[in-house]
Amino acid sequence: MVACLLARLAGGPVAIPWPDVVRILAGGEGELPAWNGIVMQIRLPKAITASLAGAALAVSGLLMQTLFRNPLAGPFVLGISAGASLGVAIVLLSVGAGTSQLLAGLGLVGDFGLVAAASLGSGLALALVMFAARRVSTLTLLILGVLFGYATSALVTVLIHFSLAERIQSYIAWTFGSFGNVTWSQLQILAPTLVVGLALALATAKPLNALLLGEGYAASMGIEVTRARWLILISTALLAGGVTAFCGPIGFLGIAVPHLVRGVFRLADHRVLIPASAVTGAAVALISDLVAQLPGSQAVLPLNAVTALIGAPIIGAIILRRRLDDSFSR
Amino acid sequence: MTLLEMTHTEPTPRPLLASKQLTTGYGGRRPCALLRDVEVRLAPGELVAVLGPNGAGKSTLLRTLAGMQPALAGRVELLGTPLSELRPRQLARRVGVVLPERVAPGMLSAYDLIALGRTPHTGWTGRLRSRDETVIQRALQVVGIAHLADRDVTALSDGERQKVMIARALAQEPKVLILDEPTAFLDLPGRVEVMSLLKRLVRQSEAERSVLLSTHDLDLALRTVDRVWLLDRRGGFHTGSPAELLATRAFETAFESEELSRYLPRGSASDPGPRSEPVAPS
Numbered sequence: 001m002v003a004c005l006l007a008r009l010a011g012g013p014v015a016i017p018w019p020d021v022v023r024i025l026a027g028g029e030g031e032l033p034a035w036n037g038i039v040m041q042i043r044l045p046k047a048i049t050a051s052l053a054g055a056a057l058a059v060s061g062l063l064m065q066t067l068f069r070n071p072l073a074g075p076f077v078l079g080i081s082a083g084a085s086l087g088v089a090i091v092l093l094s095v096g097a098g099t100s101q102l103l104a105g106l107g108l109v110g111d112f113g114l115v116a117a118a119s120l121g122s123g124l125a126l127a128l129v130m131f132a133a134r135r136v137s138t139l140t141l142l143i144l145g146v147l148f149g150y151a152t153s154a155l156v157t158v159l160i161h162f163s164l165a166e167r168i169q170s171y172i173a174w175t176f177g178s179f180g181n182v183t184w185s186q187l188q189i190l191a192p193t194l195v196v197g198l199a200l201a202l203a204t205a206k207p208l209n210a211l212l213l214g215e216g217y218a219a220s221m222g223i224e225v226t227r228a229r230w231l232i233l234i235s236t237a238l239l240a241g242g243v244t245a246f247c248g249p250i251g252f253l254g255i256a257v258p259h260l261v262r263g264v265f266r267l268a269d270h271r272v273l274i275p276a277s278a279v280t281g282a283a284v285a286l287i288s289d290l291v292a293q294l295p296g297s298q299a300v301l302p303l304n305a306v307t308a309l310i311g312a313p314i315i316g317a318i319i320l321r322r323r324l325d326d327s328f329s330r
Numbered sequence: 331m332t333l334l335e336m337t338h339t340e341p342t343p344r345p346l347l348a349s350k351q352l353t354t355g356y357g358g359r360r361p362c363a364l365l366r367d368v369e370v371r372l373a374p375g376e377l378v379a380v381l382g383p384n385g386a387g388k389s390t391l392l393r394t395l396a397g398m399q400p401a402l403a404g405r406v407e408l409l410g411t412p413l414s415e416l417r418p419r420q421l422a423r424r425v426g427v428v429l430p431e432r433v434a435p436g437m438l439s440a441y442d443l444i445a446l447g448r449t450p451h452t453g454w455t456g457r458l459r460s461r462d463e464t465v466i467q468r469a470l471q472v473v474g475i476a477h478l479a480d481r482d483v484t485a486l487s488d489g490e491r492q493k494v495m496i497a498r499a500l501a502q503e504p505k506v507l508i509l510d511e512p513t514a515f516l517d518l519p520g521r522v523e524v525m526s527l528l529k530r531l532v533r534q535s536e537a538e539r540s541v542l543l544s545t546h547d548l549d550l551a552l553r554t555v556d557r558v559w560l561l562d563r564r565g566g567f568h569t570g571s572p573a574e575l576l577a578t579r580a581f582e583t584a585f586e587s588e589e590l591s592r593y594l595p596r597g598s599a600s601d602p603g604p605r606s607e608p609v610a611p612s
Binding site for chain 2: 203205210212213214216217220222223265266267269271
């Protein structure tokens with residue numbers, strides 16, 4: 001994880017030697033003055049964002065997989081990213097004059113607009129889920145989340161259909177996901193949100209372990225299931241919602257990492273799985289981001305393409321090795 | 331005869347579990363009552379089978395008595411305290427449940443699964459203390475699965491897994507053990523083993539413990555249990571020892587089948603246990 005972090009700080013369009021990176025981090029000067037700016041203003045916030053976001057997505061994916069007892073559940077099954085996409089689509093695709101500024105000002109005012117739109121959208125989706133959570137069974141909740149996803153993507157399709165090509169381009173760029181648009185000041189909002197979400201997740205480790213046997217057994221062993229489900233949903237809301245608002249809908253990581261961790265540790269105890277997923281998620285996010293930069297070249301790949309390229313083989317391998325059956329047979 | 335000595339004599343001191351004018355069924359927009367105004371008593375050290383045809387409400391009764399489903403009317407008392415006044419954690423320390431669903435989460439050893447039974451006793455992190463470890467070990471011993479402790483539960487047979495689930499319920503140190511269809515999925519030797527295990531659990535416990543189970547294995551249940559709660563599809567409820575209910579042809583009536591007579595054990599002749607206690611049918 002530390003190695004990934006250092007590698008991420010060193011690698012990029014401008015390769016900076018490791019010793020200089022360490023010296024700059026320690027408050028010193030690099031060999032070239034420009035390196036200071038690159039490391040401190042661009043790469044460090046990006047690396048911190050990637051670590052936190054990777055941890056957040058992996059942990060929220062784990063929470064959802066256990067809550068729904070479904071190996072294909074991930075951070076976004078509840079419609080969080082669908083809601084955020086709708087919010088961003090409305091801003092990017094339908095707002096008139098402001099759009100060009102949004103395009104120009106990535107990292108400035110426009111970016112904040114996107115964050116607000118994504119937060120509002122995912123917040124709305126979560127409010128619906130939370131409202132439903134008290135009234136319906138967990139399985140119904142999962143189905144509602146999927147239905148909500150289809151409904152929002154239909155709305156987004158309609159918006160795209162009536163929109164201009166350049167605006168569609170900027171919307172699509174958002175859906176690629178990126179750790180690079182988060183500034184130090186935004187990180188002051190994102191980091192505490194994710195840290196609180198991770199702490200909440202850790203606090204639900206005991207109910208999550210009991211939930212491995214299903215809600216009926218968890219309740220019979222003294223777990224207040226409704227309350228536990230509520231806490232798990234709030235944690236997921238903070239984690240997945242926070243990441244989506246600031247980095248866009250980053251796929252696959254949240255589904256793949258928990259499986260990777262279960263496969264490596266060969267145990268089901270969430271007191272281990274949660275921290276392990278957080279660390280592994282952070283490392284995978286850093287690696288994905290590094291790969292996306294295509295070190296040694298000026299080109300940049302869409303982040304989601306990289307996470308999917310890493311994630312899909314992992315999930316494929318797991319399915320072929322029948323681990324899904326192991327983890328979730330009833 | 332130790333068996334005679336250990337069997338309680340009437341009148342029973344205080345029931346572990348009792349209901350007052352209990353009506354069970356499903357609420358919601360169209361409430362549907364299955365049993366009306368039943369008074370059940372589960373005495374300490376008693377092994378009771380809930381029998382009856384499909385749809386008579388066996389599971390609903392068990393779930394209501396276990397506090398997993400609200401009663402439509404009336405109430406259930408556990409050691410004199412209404413279930414509704416117990417917090418989930420307190421309830422889980424007194425009542426252990428084995429559900430009919432098949433559960434086998436991966437990456438979990440038999441020991442770890444049984445350790446989950448300590449959930450109502452551990453702190454918020456779920457960390458096991460030495461006393462918890464002792465209780466888990468004892469549960470493994472009592473159920474006779476100590477050799478399976480390190481095996482992954484997905485690698486166990488249905489019978490072995492059911493014993494693990496029972497050991498898990500025992501790790502809660504319950505006064506009352508409630509099992510819904512514990513012998514479903516099992517082959518005949520497996521069913522016999524589970525039933526004799528349940529018999530041992532009420533006979534051997536120093537702490538007075540009772541076991542309540544539902545089953546479709548009429549024959550096996552009638553040879554094993556102390557008392558039967560018999561339900562029929564019209565909301566009828568009868569209680570008595572197996573011998574008494576056999577004598578009154580209650581099973582033929584409840585199951586609406588005369589053919590049943592040929593299959594049932596013949597009264598007290600094939601009924602080894604001492605069950606001469608007088609019964610006050612509720």
